[in-house]
Structure formats: C-alpha cells, structure tokens
Amino acid sequence: MPVAIVTGAGKRIGRGLALAMAEDGYDIAVHYRSSKSEAEETVRDVEAMGGKAMPFRADLGVAGDIEAMMANIRTRLGPAQCLINSASLFDYDLADNWTVETFDRHMAVNLRAPLHLAQRLIEDLPDGVQGCVINLLDQKLFNLNPDFYTYTLSKLGLKGATEMLAQAVAPKCRVNAVAPGLTLQSGDQSQEQFAQVHAMTPMGRGTRIDDIADAVRYLVRATAVTGAVLPVDCGQRLSAMDRDVMFLDTDSPERARPADDGPGEENPGNDD
Template sequence: MRRVALVTGASRGIGRGIALELAREGWDVCVNYIQHQEAAESTVRDIQALGQNAVAMQADVADGEAVAKMVSQAAAELAPISLLVNNAGIAGQMQFQDISDEQWNRYLAVNLSGARNTIRAVLPHMLTEKSGCIINISSIWGLRGASCEAAYACTKAALIGLTRSLALELAPSQIRVNCVAPGVIETDMLEALGDEVKAMLVEQTPLGRLGTPEDIAYAVAFLASKRASFITGQVLGAEGGFIV
C-alpha cells in the first residue's frame, strides 16, 4: 500500500529536506509550494530519483478552498494523504508597534490558519481510516519568544497549543499529532541576517553549529515512523541545545 505525505512549503529549505527524507523512508510526497515552481519541480525529480512518486502542487495554505482542492487532487494522482507536515510559514523582523494590520493578519493566516486549513482537509480520510499522522513545524521562538519577532513567535506558540489539543482530541481515532521546534537552521531565510548575526547564533548554540534542513527532516521522519507509534502531543526540539 502506497503511503502519501503532504509537506507544505516544500520547494526549498526545511520543507525540501523533509520531503526528500520522507521519500528515503518510502513515502510518496505531495510537494506544496506557493511561488517557487521550478524549485518544487526539482524537488519532485529528486524524489522520483529515489524511487518514489511525487507531485508538485501550488496552493497558498492561507486559502482554505485552494488547500481543499490540492488535497483532493493529491488523492487522485497519488493516494489519500496519511501524513501531513505543516511546514509552510513566513517570518520577518520588526518592532511590535511597526507591524501593520495587514502584516499581522498575514502571519496568522499562513502560520496558524494555514495549519488549520490543511488539517481540516486531510482529516476526513484519517478519521475514516482511524489512522494518520500530523506533524507541525513550530520554532524555538514559539517556546521562548523572540524580540522583534512577536508575530512569528506567537503564531508558532499557537501551533504548539494546536498540536497538544488535537493530540488529545484525535487520539481515540489513532491519529497522532506532534510538533518539531527547529532552532537556528541554515537556510536562505537565515542568510538575510548576515554573517555577524549568524556567528553570534552559532556561539549561542551549545553544539557549536547551525542546524541543517536534514537535522529537522530526521526528527520529522522519526515522528512519522512506527518507532514513534506511542508518541503523541509532544514537542521535539531540534535546536542544538539553544534553549536548554
């Protein structure tokens, strides 16, 4: 039986790393993207080279109708989704008083409502099968807060609350819900901070290095596996000891 995962925001960075690692673990993957079509299609080709089926599908996770259409199309082209990884998100730095209503609402729409939209779309099949796995990608800033990133941090904290609440609600249906909280990860998003800030973040990380997308992918693959079949409602920090 084919196993199908939906990874949102999977064209680049952490999402791409997750999609590839899941393929190595035997999952077919729906690679969601919003803008970077060529990168998403490259990820699909790399998954296919690993012997798994994959499709790239464009959808803004903030758009519930578009998400529902994507999930339906993925089921038709691959199979119904049994693993959902909510990775899509937006981030940025600004002082709290400078956040416009439009920016605030966009953070909520993508980082939090986006997870609601995808979960709502995949849940009917999981409830029918009484089986499934949902993994939300939060952040260490959702655990401890972050100066000048209030909008980002609070939406990531909300994802943790959603994870724990849904884990309790869906456990009777044998659907597991967990969360991974990445630390400082070497991605395109981090490059905008500059070398000086990156060096400071390395110094603040007890393991003495930045994380990689693969570090997060390994954590996700574990939580999605049978080895984690008795684990639900948990937040797994993959952050090199940053907030110990």
C-alpha cells in the same frame, strides 16, 4: 505506497523533509506557492530515488486554495496519511508597529492553514489507517523575546493547537511538533555572520537539516507519541536572549530581515 504532504517542499528545510520522507517509502505531495521550478526539482529528485512525487500549488493564506489542493492530491495520489506543515511566513515586526495585514497573514499561513490541512487529511483517512500530523514550530517559543512579534504569536497558537488537536483526534491521528533552532542563513547575512551565531549553542553548533529530518522521521514512526513538541536546537533554547538570535551580529532590523523567498534562520520551512 502511503502518501505524505510536505508544505513548502520546493526549498530549504521543506525540500529536505520531502526527500527524507521519500527515502522512507512515502509518495510525496510537494506543495509550493510561487517556487514552481524548485518544486519540480524536488519531484525530479524524488523520482531519481525511485519514488513518486507530484507538485501542487496553493497559497496557504487562501482557504479556497487549500481545499482545491487537497482535492487534487486525493485525485492524483490518493488520500494522504501524513502531513508535515513546514511552510511558514516569517516577516519582521514589533509590538508597536505590526499591522492588521501582517497579523492576519501570519495567522492565516502559520496557524489557520496547518489546522485546515490537518482537518481535511483526518477526514479523508481510510478506515484502519492512523494519520500523522507534524507541525514545525521554533525554539523561540521556549525563549520568548518580542522580535518577529506576530510571527511568534502565530507559532504560539500552533503550539497550543498541536496539543489540543492531539487530544481531539486520538487515536485516529497523532499530532506532534518539532521546534528547530537556528538552521539556515537568511537575508543579507554573510556566511561568516551566520557561522558565528550558528555555533552559539550549548552544543557548539547549530541545527542542521538532517537533524530536523531525523526528528520528523522519529515522530512519524513513534506510534506511542502524540501531543508532543520536540526541540531540535542543540540547546539554543537554554540560552536566554533579550533579542532574536538574528540580532546577535547586527543592530539593524532591516539588515536582519529575511529574504522575500523564504523564512529566516530559526524557521525551517518557507512560504513558497
């Protein structure tokens, strides 16, 4: 069976993407950082579907962890041909209060790690096998505002890198991206608050996990597509906003800040 690596696959959107890829016949390398029990649950769910999966731990901000994980995946599952970079760090800061630490961490996890993982995957591709890399971005990139400043900068970098890498590695590997809109409730946001902002799109609803999974599945199969960014946001990017969508129902950055165990609504992955 072909092998797919899904980062942040223990929780949230990453878990949904891992299950979707398993349904399509892939053995799954389930990456996690600290959510070991959740990653093991994803593995059990894949196995219950008749598929094969294994958990692999790595802090994506640490280059040595990435090297060790990729070597472990090769040994235990075989060389991967598909990489879905779902894991992401999503911390709140602004242009006037970001720190060197938050900047470096966002860049390491959200930009350097996806490229490092892709580099190793491409190096290990068997002869005659075309690889596939899919990066998860954010509709925010089409509708810029200064909230989540260093997070947004890291995703802008990954958007540019998607096109550059696609040029550099074709035809050996295809590289594309999906840019989801508001997807999941986050932080101390109530279900009512989330439902209100989730529906504030031209289509009258927000992005769902299945929508993102469908887009990823399409890009995995679409052998004529590379260097593309596919918005999956129900048209959210078409509605200009001065602030991040998280602030539509609150004026408090701390209230809108995402929980420590994953990203905010706009981001489909998680750093666990």
